[in-house]
Amino acid sequence: MKSVLTGLASLLVVLASPAALAAQVGGRDPLQRLEPAVRYKVELLIDSAKIYGLPTPPLVSRALEGMSKRADDRKILAEVTREFRFLRDARVALGPQVSTSELTAAAGALRLGISQSELAQLARSRTDKVLTIPLVVLSDLISRGVPRDTASTTIYQLFQRGAADDDFLGLWRGVERDIDSGTDPGQALLNRAREIPARSPGAPPASTGRPDISETQDR
Protein backbone atom coordinates (compact mmCIF):
# COMPACT_ATOMS: atom_id res chain seq x y z
CA MET A 1 0.00 0.00 0.00
CA LYS A 2 2.81 2.37 0.85
CA SER A 3 4.40 1.89 -2.55
CA VAL A 4 1.04 2.56 -4.23
CA LEU A 5 0.66 5.80 -2.30
CA THR A 6 4.19 6.85 -3.11
CA GLY A 7 3.56 6.15 -6.76
CA LEU A 8 0.32 8.13 -6.76
CA ALA A 9 2.00 11.06 -5.00
CA SER A 10 4.87 11.06 -7.48
CA LEU A 11 2.46 10.96 -10.41
CA LEU A 12 0.50 13.87 -8.95
CA VAL A 13 3.66 15.90 -8.49
CA VAL A 14 4.80 15.25 -12.05
CA LEU A 15 1.39 16.05 -13.55
CA ALA A 16 1.01 19.19 -11.48
CA SER A 17 4.49 20.60 -12.05
CA PRO A 18 4.43 23.98 -13.82
CA ALA A 19 6.44 22.71 -16.76
CA ALA A 20 4.11 19.78 -17.31
CA LEU A 21 1.06 21.98 -16.97
CA ALA A 22 2.49 24.53 -19.34
CA ALA A 23 3.04 21.77 -21.89
CA GLN A 24 -0.49 20.47 -21.36
CA VAL A 25 -2.11 23.86 -21.98
CA GLY A 26 0.01 24.73 -24.97
CA GLY A 27 2.31 27.14 -23.19
CA ARG A 28 5.34 25.69 -24.88
CA ASP A 29 8.28 27.67 -26.07
CA PRO A 30 6.87 29.55 -29.06
CA LEU A 31 10.19 29.33 -30.87
CA GLN A 32 10.46 25.56 -30.67
CA ARG A 33 9.11 25.15 -34.17
CA LEU A 34 12.28 26.70 -35.52
CA GLU A 35 15.04 24.34 -36.52
CA PRO A 36 17.47 23.99 -33.61
CA ALA A 37 20.38 25.89 -35.14
CA VAL A 38 18.17 28.86 -36.08
CA ARG A 39 16.40 28.80 -32.77
CA TYR A 40 19.74 28.86 -30.95
CA LYS A 41 20.82 31.95 -32.89
CA VAL A 42 17.50 33.69 -32.31
CA GLU A 43 17.84 33.01 -28.61
CA LEU A 44 21.35 34.45 -28.70
CA LEU A 45 19.93 37.62 -30.23
CA ILE A 46 17.28 37.76 -27.53
CA ASP A 47 19.94 37.36 -24.85
CA SER A 48 22.00 40.07 -26.51
CA ALA A 49 18.98 42.36 -26.52
CA LYS A 50 18.64 41.86 -22.78
CA ILE A 51 22.27 42.81 -22.31
CA TYR A 52 21.76 45.98 -24.37
CA GLY A 53 18.65 46.81 -22.38
CA LEU A 54 16.47 46.40 -25.46
CA PRO A 55 12.94 45.02 -25.31
CA THR A 56 12.82 41.37 -26.35
CA PRO A 57 9.11 41.01 -27.30
CA PRO A 58 9.65 42.73 -30.67
CA LEU A 59 12.27 40.11 -31.55
CA VAL A 60 10.08 37.21 -30.51
CA SER A 61 7.18 38.78 -32.38
CA ARG A 62 9.29 39.12 -35.50
CA ALA A 63 10.12 35.41 -35.35
CA LEU A 64 6.50 34.42 -34.72
CA GLU A 65 5.37 36.63 -37.56
CA GLY A 66 7.75 34.83 -39.88
CA MET A 67 6.48 31.44 -38.74
CA SER A 68 2.89 32.59 -39.19
CA LYS A 69 3.70 33.75 -42.72
CA ARG A 70 5.46 30.47 -43.43
CA ALA A 71 8.80 32.09 -44.06
CA ASP A 72 11.92 30.00 -44.34
CA ASP A 73 13.82 29.62 -41.05
CA ARG A 74 16.88 31.36 -42.52
CA LYS A 75 14.72 34.29 -43.55
CA ILE A 76 13.26 34.46 -40.06
CA LEU A 77 16.73 34.56 -38.57
CA ALA A 78 17.71 37.33 -40.98
CA GLU A 79 14.65 39.39 -40.06
CA VAL A 80 15.14 38.94 -36.32
CA THR A 81 18.77 39.99 -36.77
CA ARG A 82 17.71 43.10 -38.72
CA GLU A 83 15.15 43.98 -36.08
CA PHE A 84 17.78 43.61 -33.36
CA ARG A 85 20.12 45.98 -35.21
CA PHE A 86 17.38 48.53 -35.85
CA LEU A 87 16.32 48.46 -32.20
CA ARG A 88 19.92 48.88 -31.09
CA ASP A 89 20.48 51.79 -33.50
CA ALA A 90 17.19 53.37 -32.44
CA ARG A 91 18.26 53.15 -28.83
CA VAL A 92 21.51 54.90 -29.65
CA ALA A 93 19.66 57.64 -31.54
CA LEU A 94 16.87 58.24 -29.03
CA GLY A 95 18.70 57.61 -25.79
CA PRO A 96 17.69 55.47 -22.87
CA GLN A 97 14.54 57.35 -21.80
CA VAL A 98 12.17 55.99 -24.44
CA SER A 99 9.28 53.60 -24.30
CA THR A 100 9.17 50.29 -26.15
CA SER A 101 6.61 51.77 -28.53
CA GLU A 102 8.84 54.72 -29.36
CA LEU A 103 11.76 52.38 -29.86
CA THR A 104 9.89 50.01 -32.19
CA ALA A 105 8.44 52.96 -34.12
CA ALA A 106 11.93 54.40 -34.49
CA ALA A 107 13.27 51.00 -35.58
CA GLY A 108 10.56 50.97 -38.22
CA ALA A 109 11.64 54.39 -39.46
CA LEU A 110 15.25 53.20 -39.68
CA ARG A 111 14.02 50.22 -41.67
CA LEU A 112 12.58 52.69 -44.19
CA GLY A 113 15.84 54.56 -44.55
CA ILE A 114 15.53 57.33 -41.97
CA SER A 115 18.98 57.98 -40.53
CA GLN A 116 20.05 57.80 -36.91
CA SER A 117 20.93 61.49 -37.00
CA GLU A 118 17.41 62.39 -38.18
CA LEU A 119 15.96 60.37 -35.31
CA ALA A 120 18.33 61.99 -32.85
CA GLN A 121 17.32 65.41 -34.12
CA LEU A 122 13.67 64.56 -33.58
CA ALA A 123 14.41 63.20 -30.12
CA ARG A 124 16.26 66.37 -29.11
CA SER A 125 13.19 68.48 -29.87
CA ARG A 126 10.75 66.25 -28.07
CA THR A 127 10.69 68.02 -24.68
CA ASP A 128 8.11 65.92 -22.82
CA LYS A 129 6.20 64.69 -25.85
CA VAL A 130 5.99 61.10 -27.01
CA LEU A 131 7.48 60.25 -30.39
CA THR A 132 5.39 57.20 -31.21
CA ILE A 133 2.65 58.74 -33.35
CA PRO A 134 4.92 61.15 -35.28
CA LEU A 135 7.16 58.19 -36.11
CA VAL A 136 4.21 55.98 -37.07
CA VAL A 137 2.92 58.70 -39.38
CA LEU A 138 6.41 59.26 -40.82
CA SER A 139 6.72 55.55 -41.67
CA ASP A 140 3.25 55.49 -43.19
CA LEU A 141 3.98 58.50 -45.39
CA ILE A 142 7.20 56.98 -46.72
CA SER A 143 5.42 53.68 -47.33
CA ARG A 144 2.78 55.53 -49.36
CA GLY A 145 5.36 57.07 -51.63
CA VAL A 146 6.21 60.39 -50.03
CA PRO A 147 9.92 61.04 -50.68
CA ARG A 148 11.89 60.15 -47.58
CA ASP A 149 13.59 63.53 -47.17
CA THR A 150 10.32 65.43 -47.64
CA ALA A 151 8.56 63.24 -45.10
CA SER A 152 11.38 63.44 -42.57
CA THR A 153 11.83 67.21 -42.85
CA THR A 154 8.08 67.92 -42.69
CA ILE A 155 7.49 65.75 -39.65
CA TYR A 156 10.47 67.25 -37.89
CA GLN A 157 9.33 70.82 -38.62
CA LEU A 158 5.80 70.10 -37.45
CA PHE A 159 7.12 68.49 -34.29
CA GLN A 160 9.34 71.48 -33.63
CA ARG A 161 6.40 73.85 -34.12
CA GLY A 162 4.48 72.05 -31.41
CA ALA A 163 2.21 69.84 -33.48
CA ALA A 164 0.32 67.39 -31.30
CA ASP A 165 -0.60 63.76 -31.91
CA ASP A 166 -4.00 64.78 -33.26
CA ASP A 167 -2.31 67.07 -35.77
CA PHE A 168 -0.16 64.22 -37.05
CA LEU A 169 -3.15 61.89 -37.24
CA GLY A 170 -5.15 64.47 -39.14
CA LEU A 171 -2.20 64.96 -41.46
CA TRP A 172 -2.03 61.25 -42.11
CA ARG A 173 -5.74 61.04 -42.92
CA GLY A 174 -5.60 64.01 -45.25
CA VAL A 175 -2.52 62.88 -47.14
CA GLU A 176 -3.94 59.38 -47.50
CA ARG A 177 -7.13 60.79 -48.95
CA ASP A 178 -5.29 63.10 -51.34
CA ILE A 179 -3.01 60.33 -52.59
CA ASP A 180 -6.04 58.10 -53.17
CA SER A 181 -7.60 60.85 -55.27
CA GLY A 182 -4.50 61.16 -57.42
CA THR A 183 -2.37 63.87 -55.84
CA ASP A 184 1.39 63.39 -55.89
CA PRO A 185 2.36 61.99 -52.46
CA GLY A 186 5.05 64.57 -51.72
CA GLN A 187 2.83 67.44 -52.80
CA ALA A 188 -0.06 66.05 -50.78
CA LEU A 189 2.07 66.11 -47.66
CA LEU A 190 3.30 69.66 -48.23
CA ASN A 191 -0.24 70.88 -48.89
CA ARG A 192 -1.66 69.28 -45.79
CA ALA A 193 1.24 70.33 -43.58
CA ARG A 194 0.52 73.98 -44.39
CA GLU A 195 -2.93 73.59 -42.84
CA ILE A 196 -1.47 72.80 -39.44
CA PRO A 197 -1.02 75.98 -37.41
CA ALA A 198 2.12 76.56 -35.40
CA ARG A 199 1.63 76.05 -31.68
CA SER A 200 3.78 76.43 -28.69
CA PRO A 201 5.04 72.98 -27.69
CA GLY A 202 2.58 71.28 -25.35
CA ALA A 203 -0.40 73.40 -26.37
CA PRO A 204 -3.50 71.31 -27.17
CA PRO A 205 -4.61 71.34 -30.79
CA ALA A 206 -7.90 72.75 -31.88
CA SER A 207 -10.46 70.04 -32.50
CA THR A 208 -10.32 68.93 -36.10
CA GLY A 209 -13.31 66.66 -35.98
CA ARG A 210 -11.22 64.01 -37.64
CA PRO A 211 -10.96 60.51 -36.26
CA ASP A 212 -7.67 59.27 -34.96
CA ILE A 213 -6.01 55.89 -34.95
CA SER A 214 -6.27 55.32 -31.26
CA GLU A 215 -8.80 53.39 -29.24
CA THR A 216 -11.82 55.43 -30.17
CA GLN A 217 -11.80 54.42 -33.78
CA ASP A 218 -12.75 51.24 -35.58
CA ARG A 219 -9.84 49.59 -37.26
Place this chain on the structure above:
Amino acid sequence: MSDEHSALDPAVQYLVTEAKRPVTVDAAARERLLEVVRAEPRPRRDVPVVAWLVSPKRFALPPLATIAAAAGLVGIGVVGGYLINRDGRAPTERPQGAVVASQLPDSSPSRAIKFVLVAPQASRVSVVGDFNGWDAAATPAMRQPDGSWTTFVTLEPGRHVYSFVIDGAHFVADPEAPIAPDDGYGHRNSVVVVRGASS
Protein backbone atom coordinates in the same frame (compact mmCIF):
# COMPACT_ATOMS: atom_id res chain seq x y z
CA MET B 1 -36.08 -51.32 13.02
CA SER B 2 -35.24 -53.73 15.79
CA ASP B 3 -33.89 -56.16 13.20
CA GLU B 4 -31.90 -53.40 11.66
CA HIS B 5 -30.24 -52.33 14.93
CA SER B 6 -30.20 -55.53 16.80
CA ALA B 7 -26.58 -56.20 15.88
CA LEU B 8 -25.42 -52.81 17.18
CA ASP B 9 -23.86 -52.06 20.48
CA PRO B 10 -26.60 -51.09 22.96
CA ALA B 11 -25.06 -47.67 23.48
CA VAL B 12 -24.99 -46.98 19.75
CA GLN B 13 -28.48 -48.35 19.40
CA TYR B 14 -29.65 -45.85 22.03
CA LEU B 15 -28.06 -42.93 20.22
CA VAL B 16 -29.68 -43.95 16.94
CA THR B 17 -33.07 -44.27 18.54
CA GLU B 18 -32.74 -40.84 20.15
CA ALA B 19 -31.64 -39.25 16.95
CA LYS B 20 -34.63 -40.55 15.09
CA ARG B 21 -37.14 -39.46 17.68
CA PRO B 22 -39.25 -36.51 16.40
CA VAL B 23 -38.52 -33.19 18.15
CA THR B 24 -41.51 -31.20 19.30
CA VAL B 25 -41.05 -27.46 18.46
CA ASP B 26 -43.12 -24.56 19.71
CA ALA B 27 -45.28 -23.38 16.77
CA ALA B 28 -44.57 -19.66 17.53
CA ALA B 29 -40.81 -20.11 17.83
CA ARG B 30 -40.11 -19.55 14.15
CA GLU B 31 -42.08 -16.29 14.13
CA ARG B 32 -40.27 -15.06 17.26
CA LEU B 33 -36.93 -15.85 15.69
CA LEU B 34 -37.81 -13.91 12.53
CA GLU B 35 -38.94 -10.90 14.58
CA VAL B 36 -35.60 -10.83 16.34
CA VAL B 37 -33.77 -11.00 13.03
CA ARG B 38 -35.88 -8.22 11.54
CA ALA B 39 -35.14 -5.99 14.51
CA GLU B 40 -31.39 -6.20 13.92
CA PRO B 41 -29.86 -3.39 11.73
CA ARG B 42 -28.97 -4.37 8.19
CA PRO B 43 -25.30 -5.17 7.91
CA ARG B 44 -23.20 -2.69 5.72
CA ARG B 45 -21.92 -4.27 2.58
CA ASP B 46 -19.05 -1.85 1.69
CA VAL B 47 -17.16 -2.20 -1.53
CA PRO B 48 -13.55 -2.76 -0.45
CA VAL B 49 -12.14 0.23 -2.42
CA VAL B 50 -14.75 2.63 -1.09
CA ALA B 51 -14.20 1.33 2.43
CA TRP B 52 -10.47 1.95 1.97
CA LEU B 53 -11.01 5.42 0.65
CA VAL B 54 -13.37 6.55 3.42
CA SER B 55 -11.47 5.08 6.29
CA PRO B 56 -8.77 7.28 7.85
CA LYS B 57 -5.21 6.51 6.80
CA ARG B 58 -1.83 7.75 7.71
CA PHE B 59 0.98 8.15 5.27
CA ALA B 60 4.20 10.09 5.21
CA LEU B 61 6.07 11.85 2.43
CA PRO B 62 9.70 12.88 2.51
CA PRO B 63 10.15 16.70 2.74
CA LEU B 64 11.42 16.89 -0.86
CA ALA B 65 8.25 15.28 -2.20
CA THR B 66 6.16 17.60 -0.06
CA ILE B 67 7.95 20.65 -1.48
CA ALA B 68 7.54 19.31 -4.99
CA ALA B 69 3.83 18.75 -4.43
CA ALA B 70 3.45 22.29 -3.08
CA ALA B 71 5.34 23.67 -6.08
CA GLY B 72 3.06 21.73 -8.36
CA LEU B 73 -0.02 23.23 -6.73
CA VAL B 74 1.49 26.70 -7.07
CA GLY B 75 2.08 25.86 -10.71
CA ILE B 76 -1.61 25.07 -11.13
CA GLY B 77 -2.41 28.51 -9.75
CA VAL B 78 0.14 30.27 -11.95
CA VAL B 79 -0.98 28.56 -15.13
CA GLY B 80 -4.61 29.01 -14.20
CA GLY B 81 -4.00 32.69 -13.64
CA TYR B 82 -2.23 32.91 -16.98
CA LEU B 83 -5.22 31.41 -18.72
CA ILE B 84 -7.60 33.88 -17.16
CA ASN B 85 -7.50 37.30 -18.70
CA ARG B 86 -6.64 40.50 -16.94
CA ASP B 87 -10.29 41.40 -16.62
CA GLY B 88 -11.01 38.14 -14.88
CA ARG B 89 -12.81 36.44 -17.72
CA ALA B 90 -11.61 33.36 -19.49
CA PRO B 91 -11.13 33.77 -23.25
CA THR B 92 -14.23 31.79 -24.03
CA GLU B 93 -16.28 34.07 -21.82
CA ARG B 94 -15.08 37.24 -23.51
CA PRO B 95 -18.11 39.07 -24.79
CA GLN B 96 -18.27 40.17 -28.38
CA GLY B 97 -19.23 43.63 -29.45
CA ALA B 98 -19.01 47.11 -28.11
CA VAL B 99 -19.81 46.09 -24.56
CA VAL B 100 -16.21 45.04 -24.08
CA ALA B 101 -14.97 48.56 -23.63
CA SER B 102 -17.54 49.47 -21.04
CA GLN B 103 -16.91 46.32 -19.04
CA LEU B 104 -13.26 47.09 -18.54
CA PRO B 105 -12.56 48.76 -15.20
CA ASP B 106 -11.90 52.46 -15.48
CA SER B 107 -8.45 52.06 -14.00
CA SER B 108 -7.44 49.58 -16.69
CA PRO B 109 -5.05 51.08 -19.21
CA SER B 110 -6.15 48.46 -21.75
CA ARG B 111 -8.57 49.39 -24.48
CA ALA B 112 -10.90 47.28 -26.56
CA ILE B 113 -10.08 47.93 -30.18
CA LYS B 114 -12.54 47.03 -32.89
CA PHE B 115 -10.98 45.63 -36.05
CA VAL B 116 -13.04 45.79 -39.22
CA LEU B 117 -12.32 44.43 -42.68
CA VAL B 118 -14.75 44.54 -45.57
CA ALA B 119 -14.31 41.24 -47.37
CA PRO B 120 -17.67 39.88 -48.55
CA GLN B 121 -16.07 37.10 -50.59
CA ALA B 122 -14.06 35.72 -47.67
CA SER B 123 -15.18 32.59 -45.89
CA ARG B 124 -12.92 33.17 -42.88
CA VAL B 125 -11.13 36.23 -41.51
CA SER B 126 -8.95 36.64 -38.46
CA VAL B 127 -6.60 39.21 -37.00
CA VAL B 128 -2.96 38.44 -36.26
CA GLY B 129 -0.41 40.67 -34.64
CA ASP B 130 2.17 41.13 -31.95
CA PHE B 131 -0.66 40.92 -29.40
CA ASN B 132 -1.61 37.33 -30.18
CA GLY B 133 1.67 35.80 -31.31
CA TRP B 134 0.62 36.08 -34.94
CA ASP B 135 -1.66 33.11 -34.40
CA ALA B 136 -4.30 33.00 -37.12
CA ALA B 137 -6.56 30.88 -34.95
CA ALA B 138 -6.42 33.16 -31.93
CA THR B 139 -8.66 36.05 -32.98
CA PRO B 140 -11.29 35.11 -35.52
CA ALA B 141 -13.55 37.86 -36.85
CA MET B 142 -17.31 37.56 -37.13
CA ARG B 143 -19.09 38.05 -40.41
CA GLN B 144 -21.59 40.91 -40.44
CA PRO B 145 -24.67 41.12 -42.67
CA ASP B 146 -23.08 43.91 -44.71
CA GLY B 147 -20.14 41.68 -45.71
CA SER B 148 -17.68 43.14 -43.26
CA TRP B 149 -15.83 41.15 -40.61
CA THR B 150 -15.32 42.47 -37.11
CA THR B 151 -13.61 41.47 -33.93
CA PHE B 152 -12.48 43.12 -30.73
CA VAL B 153 -9.08 42.85 -29.11
CA THR B 154 -8.11 44.28 -25.75
CA LEU B 155 -4.75 45.98 -26.15
CA GLU B 156 -2.28 47.59 -23.83
CA PRO B 157 -1.24 51.18 -24.54
CA GLY B 158 1.46 51.40 -27.16
CA ARG B 159 2.19 50.62 -30.77
CA HIS B 160 0.90 47.33 -32.15
CA VAL B 161 1.56 45.80 -35.56
CA TYR B 162 -1.12 43.61 -37.07
CA SER B 163 -2.63 42.19 -40.21
CA PHE B 164 -5.80 40.47 -41.33
CA VAL B 165 -5.70 36.89 -42.55
CA ILE B 166 -8.29 35.90 -45.14
CA ASP B 167 -9.19 32.24 -45.47
CA GLY B 168 -6.22 31.26 -43.36
CA ALA B 169 -3.64 32.08 -46.00
CA HIS B 170 -3.82 35.62 -47.37
CA PHE B 171 -2.32 38.39 -45.26
CA VAL B 172 -3.96 41.75 -45.88
CA ALA B 173 -3.14 45.12 -44.34
CA ASP B 174 -5.91 47.23 -42.86
CA PRO B 175 -6.83 49.80 -45.52
CA GLU B 176 -8.03 52.19 -42.81
CA ALA B 177 -4.86 52.20 -40.70
CA PRO B 178 -1.33 53.49 -41.01
CA ILE B 179 1.02 51.23 -42.90
CA ALA B 180 3.76 49.54 -40.92
CA PRO B 181 7.27 49.48 -42.35
CA ASP B 182 8.09 46.57 -44.63
CA ASP B 183 7.66 43.34 -42.72
CA GLY B 184 10.53 41.63 -44.52
CA TYR B 185 8.36 38.64 -45.33
CA GLY B 186 6.70 40.00 -48.44
CA HIS B 187 3.51 41.26 -46.85
CA ARG B 188 2.27 44.60 -45.61
CA ASN B 189 1.20 45.16 -42.01
CA SER B 190 -0.75 47.89 -40.28
CA VAL B 191 -0.20 49.82 -37.07
CA VAL B 192 -2.56 50.76 -34.28
CA VAL B 193 -1.46 53.02 -31.44
CA VAL B 194 -3.35 52.72 -28.19
CA ARG B 195 -2.80 55.89 -26.26
CA GLY B 196 -1.73 55.67 -22.68
CA ALA B 197 1.11 56.24 -20.31
CA SER B 198 3.65 54.26 -22.29
CA SER B 199 2.51 55.03 -25.79
